[in-house]
Amino acid sequence: MQRAVKALSTIAVVALPFVNVASRAAAAATAVKRKTVWKRVAGPQAQADRWGYVQVVLIVRKTTTTSSAGSKVTRRITGVTVPVYPDHTGRSQFISENSLPILISEALRAQTHANVDLVSGATYTSEAFTQSLQSAILKAKKV
Amino acid sequence: MGARRVEHVMGTAVVADIRDDGAWEDALDGLFEWLRFVDATFSTYREDSQISRLNRGELRPGDAHPDVGEVLARCAELREQTAGYFDAGATGDGVDPSGLVKGWSIERGARLLERAGCSNFAVNAGGDIVVRGGALPEEAWRVGIQHPTRPGAVSTLLAVSDLAIATSGDYERGGHVLDPFTRRPARGLLSVTLVGPDLGTGDAYATAAFAMGARGPHWTARLPRGYEAMSILVDGTVLATPGFGALEAG
Numbered sequence: 376m377q378r379a380v381k382a383l384s385t386i387a388v389v390a391l392p393f394v395n396v397a398s399r400a401a402a403a404a405t406a407v408k409r410k411t412v413w414k415r416v417a418g419p420q421a422q423a424d425r426w427g428y429v430q431v432v433l434i435v436r437k438t439t440t441t442s443s444a445g446s447k448v449t450r451r452i453t454g455v456t457v458p459v460y461p462d463h464t465g466r467s468q469f470i471s472e473n474s475l476p477i478l479i480s481e482a483l484r485a486q487t488h489a490n491v492d493l494v495s496g497a498t499y500t501s502e503a504f505t506q507s508l509q510s511a512i513l514k515a516k517k518v
Numbered sequence: 519m520g521a522r523r524v525e526h527v528m529g530t531a532v533v534a535d536i537r538d539d540g541a542w543e544d545a546l547d548g549l550f551e552w553l554r555f556v557d558a559t560f561s562t563y564r565e566d567s568q569i570s571r572l573n574r575g576e577l578r579p580g581d582a583h584p585d586v587g588e589v590l591a592r593c594a595e596l597r598e599q600t601a602g603y604f605d606a607g608a609t610g611d612g613v614d615p616s617g618l619v620k621g622w623s624i625e626r627g628a629r630l631l632e633r634a635g636c637s638n639f640a641v642n643a644g645g646d647i648v649v650r651g652g653a654l655p656e657e658a659w660r661v662g663i664q665h666p667t668r669p670g671a672v673s674t675l676l677a678v679s680d681l682a683i684a685t686s687g688d689y690e691r692g693g694h695v696l697d698p699f700t701r702r703p704a705r706g707l708l709s710v711t712l713v714g715p716d717l718g719t720g721d722a723y724a725t726a727a728f729a730m731g732a733r734g735p736h737w738t739a740r741l742p743r744g745y746e747a748m749s750i751l752v753d754g755t756v757l758a759t760p761g762f763g764a765l766e767a768g
Contacts, residue, residue, distance in 0.1 A: 478739050479763060483754040485671040488662060492535075492653045494672065496645040496664030497687035497709060 407442040520654070521546060527553045528561070528620055530644030536631070537638040537654040545634035549627045549641070556623040559583055562614050573612030589615050589622060596719065600726035601737075605698040617725050621684060622718030624648050647683040648717050660767055666708035666750050673750065677767035682717035686710050686724035687750075695728045706731030707749055710738070713765060714745035723747070 413436055440447045521542040524533045527550065534549055536542045561567045568586050571577035579587065593606035593615050606615045624641050628648040631639055638651030640659055649659040658679050662672030666687055676683070686695060687709030695704045710727040712720040723745060727734035735757040738747035746762040 477760055478735055478757040479760055481756045481758070483665075483750055483756050484673055485665050485668050486673070486675065487671050488660070488675055490660055491662040491672065491675065492656075492660045493533075493640055493642045493647050493649075494645065494662045494664050495647050495683040495685045495711060497685050 407440060410439045410441075412437050523550070525550050525553075528557045528623070528643065529563070530620070532624070532644075533640075533642045534631070535640045535642075535653075536636050537652070538636050540635070542634070542636065545631055545636060548630050548634060552627055552630055553623055556585075556619060559586065560589065560615060560619045560623075562616060569613065569615065589618060592622070592718070593618050593722075596722040596726075600723065602698060603726035603729045604722040618718050618722055620644075620718075621646055621682070621716075621721035625682065625717040628717075645685055646717060646721055648681075649678055649683075650680055652679055658767075663711050663748065664709075673756070674748070675767045676713070676765045678713070678765055681713055681765075682715065682720050683711065683713050684717060684721035684724045685712075686721070686728040688728075695725060697729050697731065704729045704731050706752060707734055708752055709750045710734060711748045712738075712741075712745060713747075713762065714741075720745060 436450070438449045440449070519539055520535070520537045522533070522535045523546045524531055526532075532550070532553060534546055536545070558564065558566075559568050562569055562573075564570060568577055568582050572579065572582060572586070579590075590606070590613065593604075593613075596604045596618065597606065604617065606613055606617060620643055624643045624646060625648060628639075628641055628650060631641070632650065636650070638654050640647060640649045640653070645664065647661060649661065653659045658677040661676045661678055661683055663674050663676065663683075663685065665671040665673045687707070688695065688703070696702065697704045707728055710724045712724040712727070714720045714723075723738070723741060724747075727738050727747060727749065730737055732751070735747070735749040735751070738749060738757075738759055741747060741759065746759045746765065748756060748758040748762050750756050
């Protein structure tokens, strides 16, 4: 595959030098491999002043891009969880007093509930659905 | 006994659900009269609305209804607070405060109902919701957050009182919310749900966070006190602020 792409690129140089830039870029693009893995990285349990211990777990997206030029690794923090926190104060109190920009990460769930009063959703495409569900809910309450 | 009414106004179905005992016809008349006034004044789809006339230069800002000034000033504040991601001029077609008007007017409508004596009610404008008190005889209102890919399912259920809930998202076609900086559809998120004391503000924050794409959830981690957010990423990861979980039912 690699050889075929190179050969094509050489022909392009001979025939149309101007096009070469684009075709070489295309050749590079086809040879690039990207691998993404998600990792959980736990921090140590740290003393948080009078609050007790806190442990933070980061969710890191690690992308390894391999091309003919070598491989490059990029890491990005995509989530934060707090599995250990001072339970004698309550997590929210601790967080609000320290203003930590923390997000709790979890997987998307799908649930169906009989006992729902209203549904919040984006208006655009869901409008019909939301309206229909809303009127069904209103109807269900009268049954 | 309570009262319920559904009317199509501001391009969506608005449902008012009052659970207090009593006769609420006058209160509901007042609510929907107000919403029709808002539609007539602010709609960019109406040639004769004040917003359309402002954009054509036929109406001077100083001559507009005081509510128009209030809404446009609030849009400017929200643009600042959201680093430009909530932008009432994003369409490049004059000013368009629609992103704030619905939530703002429903919040104001809720105050009208309270003044008329209601204390346990919900108003739902196409998925943007204000709740007050409880869903009598239940203590709290049970508000489902629509699942972004499965119609009929909810991704979570909140049990709430005295709160506004707004969701911004692209469930099917994409391209509804534009990144005001690139003028291209925002990517990276399926939906952002905001809860807090004011529906207009929450709705604007949800729109801004959605427009930010993958960086949106991190921005929601620093919302003003009282506001909490839940973002659903395109890979199905849910990122919520810690206080959001506290609102979830059972």
